[in-house]
Amino acid sequence: VAxxxxxxxxxxxxxxxxxxxxxxxxxxYAIGSRYASLSLIATSSIIxxxxxxxxxxxxxxxxxxxxxxxxxxxxxxxxxxxxLSCFLIPxxxxxxxxxxxxxxKDAWLPFVVMxxxxxxxxxxxxxxxxxxxxxxxxxxxxxxxxFMILSIPITYFLLAPKSSLIPGLDLGSYGLALKMVxxxxxxxxxxxxxxxxxxxxxxxxxxxxxxILILMPLGYFVKHTTQLILSYFISSHTILLLTLSGIVYLIxxxxxxxxxxxxxxxxxxxxxxxxxWIRKKxxxx
Numbered sequence: 001v002a003x004x005x006x007x008x009x010x011x012x013x014x015x016x017x018x019x020x021x022x023x024x025x026x027x028x029y030a031i032g033s034r035y036a037s038l039s040l041i042a043t044s045s046i047i048x049x050x051x052x053x054x055x056x057x058x059x060x061x062x063x064x065x066x067x068x069x070x071x072x073x074x075x076x077x078x079x080x081x082x083x084l085s086c087f088l089i090p091x092x093x094x095x096x097x098x099x100x101x102x103x104x105k106d107a108w109l110p111f112v113v114m115x116x117x118x119x120x121x122x123x124x125x126x127x128x129x130x131x132x133x134x135x136x137x138x139x140x141x142x143x144x145x146x147f148m149i150l151s152i153p154i155t156y157f158l159l160a161p162k163s164s165l166i167p168g169l170d171l172g173s174y175g176l177a178l179k180m181v182x183x184x185x186x187x188x189x190x191x192x193x194x195x196x197x198x199x200x201x202x203x204x205x206x207x208x209x210x211x212i213l214i215l216m217p218l219g220y221f222v223k224h225t226t227q228l229i230l231s232y233f234i235s236s237h238t239i240l241l242l243t244l245s246g247i248v249y250l251i252x253x254x255x256x257x258x259x260x261x262x263x264x265x266x267x268x269x270x271x272x273x274x275x276x277w278i279r280k281k282x283x284x285x
Contacts, residue, residue, distance in 0.1 A: 089219060117177070119208070
């Protein structure tokens with residue numbers, strides 16, 4: 001049932017956008033959603049493993065293991081998604097100009113908003129997987145259906161023209177992107193709250209803001225600093241700027257994790273073990 005509702009929910013969003021915004025805004029929204037899916041690669045690869053681990057732990061009544069997996073994986077995946085999104089957001093205008101041309105320059109704002117979408121989608125997928133693995137599927141379906149239904153009038157209000165019988169804000173692709181991110185933030189945290197309550201662990205959402213407040217300024221700092229240094233040697237070159245900024249950004253992110261591993265759901269021992277494994281692999285090459 002939830003799957004059927006999900007299909008009509010997605011179809012309804014695109015229908016509203018086509019009716020009120022037209023093909024141009026469909027294109028703007030598609031650009032953002034396409035790049036946003038990149039941040040979900042890590043989530044998709046871990047979901048199957050997590051489901052198996054949680055299901056086995058729940059079967060033998062090892063709730064301590066269930067709580068450990070939930071608290072650790074959810075923070076790791078949120079950090080990984082944020083790491084990519086916070087790097088790409090400062091480059092939205094550059095990426096659009098490079099790959100789509102000047103005609104799509106107005107797509108940058110929906111693009112920025114949609115890059116925030118995968119962050120909480122990863123949290124939502126983890127909560128969905130946890131509830132399915134511990135056999136709470138009816139509750140999961142009910143929560144998802146309720147939020148899908150509630151989001152429909154919100155979509156209309158954000159996209160409908162001001163001249164309509166029931167006036168809206170006429171925000172086009174930006175409005176739909178904003179709705180997707182805002183509704184998902186609320187729905188996912190509600191779902192995660194229920195999951196934490198059921199498995200009897202602390203509901204913590206402060207890390208969601210802490211990660212963004214650290215990585216977003218880092219992304220802008222790296223981009224503008226690298227751009228300034230490059231300007232002394234060569235004219236603007238987007239690919240080179242992206243590459244060099246990406247290297248510097250990743251190095252600085254690793255330094256942050258080294259001194260503050262909790263931001264990525266890790267402990268000092270975890271991070272040192274990862275570095276030991278990497279050094280060992282390098283030596284064998």
